[in-house]
Amino acid sequence: MPNQNTPSTAKPPLSPKSRTGLSQRIKQWGKELGFADIGITDTDLSKYEADYFNWIGQNFHGEMEYMARHGTKRTRPNELEPGTQSIISARLNYLDLGSESAIEQLHNPEQAYISRYALGKDYHKLLRKRLQLLAEKIAEEVEDFHYRAFSDSAPVLERPLAQKAGLGFIGKNSLIIHPRAGSWFFLGELYTNLDLPVDAPFEKQGCGPCTACIQECPTQAILNNAVIDARRCISYLTIELKGSIPEELRPLMGNRIYGCDDCQLVCPWNKFTEDTEESAFKASNPLDKHQGNQLDNQSLLDLWQWDEATFLKTLEGSPIRRIGYAQWTRNLAVSLGNIEFSQSSIHSKELFRQIIIALQSKLNQINELVDEHILWAVEQLQSRLEGLAMDLEESELTRPGDFEFEQTVNPLIKEIKPFIVRKYYLPKQK
Numbered sequence: 001m002p003n004q005n006t007p008s009t010a011k012p013p014l015s016p017k018s019r020t021g022l023s024q025r026i027k028q029w030g031k032e033l034g035f036a037d038i039g040i041t042d043t044d045l046s047k048y049e050a051d052y053f054n055w056i057g058q059n060f061h062g063e064m065e066y067m068a069r070h071g072t073k074r075t076r077p078n079e080l081e082p083g084t085q086s087i088i089s090a091r092l093n094y095l096d097l098g099s100e101s102a103i104e105q106l107h108n109p110e111q112a113y114i115s116r117y118a119l120g121k122d123y124h125k126l127l128r129k130r131l132q133l134l135a136e137k138i139a140e141e142v143e144d145f146h147y148r149a150f151s152d153s154a155p156v157l158e159r160p161l162a163q164k165a166g167l168g169f170i171g172k173n174s175l176i177i178h179p180r181a182g183s184w185f186f187l188g189e190l191y192t193n194l195d196l197p198v199d200a201p202f203e204k205q206g207c208g209p210c211t212a213c214i215q216e217c218p219t220q221a222i223l224n225n226a227v228i229d230a231r232r233c234i235s236y237l238t239i240e241l242k243g244s245i246p247e248e249l250r251p252l253m254g255n256r257i258y259g260c261d262d263c264q265l266v267c268p269w270n271k272f273t274e275d276t277e278e279s280a281f282k283a284s285n286p287l288d289k290h291q292g293n294q295l296d297n298q299s300l301l302d303l304w305q306w307d308e309a310t311f312l313k314t315l316e317g318s319p320i321r322r323i324g325y326a327q328w329t330r331n332l333a334v335s336l337g338n339i340e341f342s343q344s345s346i347h348s349k350e351l352f353r354q355i356i357i358a359l360q361s362k363l364n365q366i367n368e369l370v371d372e373h374i375l376w377a378v379e380q381l382q383s384r385l386e387g388l389a390m391d392l393e394e395s396e397l398t399r400p401g402d403f404e405f406e407q408t409v410n411p412l413i414k415e416i417k418p419f420i421v422r423k424y425y426l427p428k429q430k
């Protein structure tokens, strides 16, 4: 295991008593460094190994080839870092309770919905740096301390490790949930060569009879045993999938252009969500200092106007930049194609036309993949325009007292996803 630190002076090996004292101090230091919680566990993930390979075997990882690439390194920490004895698992809150209401954005088809974890700066480096600071504290006390810090950056089974370290239970949405803090946090780990006392795993599964996330998932990606078919998950479709988004799933994505939060928004445990203390994760964190853009309140059409230079400059430091301009444009095209208006038909017709012109202005500019999604979006809007024209004709024929047309509208139409999230659980905004 590479030693990422350089201990200065020689110190005697730790006694059992001082190991317990050290683990308590690690937790204290973790809190001082801003982690919401720290737990310690060993390297035995045998209980989860079969589940993991069943998931891969069913191809639920889709095109995330890196999920299958590392053999048993993910489920056997010593194969990733020989000499690992204890794993320190940490969680860091990211939800900015001061940001624009997620539900209002989701319910407004003209607005762009960006997953709450991506409203501020990229978490990967931030978490690893913070873990490194924790490791440096440990190194001041322990001779021959070896470690490696991870956060979504290597073949590590982060959720099972967090559950074993007592940070929360694995919900039916597959996320780690703490009954007093919900699920809006990132996970990170220190693999260490220390033999520390382990914490009790979080044994109680807290979902009970609730199935809200399974029912509300717009694409029905959650199988009822806490297993996600990533190929259907909007997070995968918008971030991980590089190619063409399956046509049958496009209408279900609604206005979600980067990631998806529905299975957290509907989770009752999230009424206990803690506000993030990290300024880097605040939506008000100006990603581009010159423009002060906030990603929690942007319209699809405004984002569509960005050229590649604006995309790269504005999203400096944001995780969104990783998907690149072409994929960003692909996602926006799908959401523009999903727009439905509730205003008067004449108003809608005008807006549809504007959007079609905006979409067509980017044809033949980026690549064939983007063009294919633009053409799909234009087709959707055109067919809706034709529908509106028919509605207009029908309403001209409708005389006062003639409600026949209204009555034949399917009452379930109001329940059609993707814009409807029936209930959600977040603490009141500050």
Ligand code: B12
Pocket (backbone or CB within 6 Å): 047, 048, 049, 051, 052, 053, 055, 064, 067, 115, 116, 117, 151, 152, 153, 154, 155, 156, 157, 158, 159, 160, 170, 173, 174, 175, 176, 177, 183, 184, 185, 186, 187, 188, 225, 226, 227, 228, 230, 233, 235, 236, 240, 258, 259, 260, 261, 263
């Ligand atoms: C691949 C991946 C994805 C994929 C696949 C999701 C998935 N559920 O597997 C996609 C792109 C869809 C995705 C989406 C999201 N992700 Co993601 N993702 C990962 C990643 C890189 C690997 C996860 C993995 O190993 N999946 C494979 C499955 C099989 O493993 P697993 O879900 O952990 O399942 C094991 C256990 O749940 C267990 N298990 C389940 N039920 C039971 C029951 C029993 C009895 C037992 C014994 C075991 C057991 O067995 C499984 C196999 O070992 C991790 C980072 C990491 N390295 O771990 C982040 C991670 C899981 N993602 C994270 C986040 C935040 C998200 C999103 C919320 C982002 C967003 N807003 O768009 C969504 C949420 C979607 C969802 N409901 O999962 C966070 C989760 C934090 C948390 N509180 O749990 C992580 C940990 C990243 C981080 N460092 O913070 N993600």
Ligand code: SF4
Pocket (backbone or CB within 6 Å): 173, 216, 217, 218, 219, 220, 221, 222, 228, 232, 233, 234, 235, 259, 260, 261, 262, 263, 264
């Ligand atoms: S992130 Fe969205 S699409 Fe993915 S499982 Fe959760 S609700 Fe479903």
Ligand code: SF4
Pocket (backbone or CB within 6 Å): 171, 172, 173, 174, 206, 207, 208, 210, 211, 212, 213, 214, 263, 266, 267, 268, 269
């Ligand atoms: S929404 Fe309900 S079923 Fe889903 S994770 Fe939360 S408590 Fe569990």
